[in-house]
Amino acid sequence: MAAELLNSLLAFQPDAPEVKDRREYDRHAREFIDTLHKCSQSLFLKGADTPQDVLNVLDPAVNSIAYAFTLRNRIQHAIDKNNTQTLKPGNALWNKLVQFLESFDPIQMRYAGVEYKKLVEYVELIARGVNTPAIAVSPIRSAMLRLDPTTGCFTTTHLNFIRLCLEGRAYAAALPILDNYIHSFPTNIQNSIRESSEYVVPCADSVTSGEFIHTKSGHSDKVTLAEIQEYYVLGAIAYIGARQFKNAHQILEHVLVIPAAGVANGLMLEAYKKWVLVDCLVNHTSVGNSSRFIVRRNYWLLSSIFTFASVASRQVPRTANPSSIKQIRAAAKAYDALADASSDFNNLPKLKSQVAAGRDIWAEVSDLCLFGSRSELAL
Numbered sequence: 554m555a556a557e558l559l560n561s562l563l564a565f566q567p568d569a570p571e572v573k574d575r576r577e578y579d580r581h582a583r584e585f586i587d588t589l590h591k592c593s594q595s596l597f598l599k600g601a602d603t604p605q606d607v608l609n610v611l612d613p614a615v616n617s618i619a620y621a622f623t624l625r626n627r628i629q630h631a632i633d634k635n636n637t638q639t640l641k642p643g644n645a646l647w648n649k650l651v652q653f654l655e656s657f658d659p660i661q662m663r664y665a666g667v668e669y670k671k672l673v674e675y676v677e678l679i680a681r682g683v684n685t686p687a688i689a690v691s692p693i694r695s696a697m698l699r700l701d702p703t704t705g706c707f708t709t710t711h712l713n714f715i716r717l718c719l720e721g722r723a724y725a726a727a728l729p730i731l732d733n734y735i736h737s738f739p740t741n742i743q744n745s746i747r748e749s750s751e752y753v754v755p756c757a758d759s760v761t762s763g764e765f766i767h768t769k770s771g772h773s774d775k776v777t778l779a780e781i782q783e784y785y786v787l788g789a790i791a792y793i794g795a796r797q798f799k800n801a802h803q804i805l806e807h808v809l810v811i812p813a814a815g816v817a818n819g820l821m822l823e824a825y826k827k828w829v830l831v832d833c834l835v836n837h838t839s840v841g842n843s844s845r846f847i848v849r850r851n852y853w854l855l856s857s858i859f860t861f862a863s864v865a866s867r868q869v870p871r872t873a874n875p876s877s878i879k880q881i882r883a884a885a886k887a888y889d890a891l892a893d894a895s896s897d898f899n900n901l902p903k904l905k906s907q908v909a910a911g912r913d914i915w916a917e918v919s920d921l922c923l924f925g926s927r928s929e930l931a932l
Contacts, residue, residue, distance in 0.1 A: 563611075657699060669696070669771070676696075696710075
């Protein structure tokens, strides 16, 4: 029976002469996936954990679609049966999962978006199950870069990835993804357009990843505006953790200029507060030596509680919604004075007094820290 399963899984050969043409490759890949979707889970379990196990025969880099379907069914079965021992890091299924995400054929995974997304989610699920979310960072990053070297089409995996990085304080590990420019989001592409030409099928040489990552490809859930804003805010925190303040400053501006229909939300407020304090650190010419020392000395406490100063006199991006910015400033008055004081050359007592005046506010939100600082200000 294992041999019968193997023959079925080897039915699609990406290097076969008959699939050299893009349209033929596209047709064969779709038909193969349709066939696998009709197979029961029990079929993929045949021969498991035996010398004839198809996962030991299939090459994840060559037979990526077949391997992904088999692996996904094996992991789901282990979860359903509460047989999680093999899923733990270092054990069989975990090792195969990591190997697959680091070596799959990206062209084939353009067609198997549902399997790709599910396997990436399994990595996070397993890592959280053993209370070590940081071990999921590297495999997920490898999968993202392998599918789309630019990681330029925003997906829900982007947000899950940056959350894991912050939970594990893996700030530097987030940079290869954060440094890439987001150029598109999954859109709804009509089937008639996607199937009308050999140049728009998933296996074609795409100009951008947005051509094969769309709302029906399975690679991502529906993306919301709040998720995009959260990604940029958390990305800024990662840049701050890596002490790349200019990049943090720039990515925070992305949140401020996102269309908001004149109504600010909490993520915009947090982004604005961070943007102002980071601006003090980036633009050294506006901060005196002694003031800058105090800002830097207290920076990690302030950054850890996600609360930063804003000041009306600073030039926000011109494309930011004026009504939203006005609302944000009204909610950030406690920090305006701190930013003003930091720009007052050689007036160290003023800065000290403003920081001390906000002591209760800093303490009130300090439990939200990701950087682990709970100490009081000591100037």
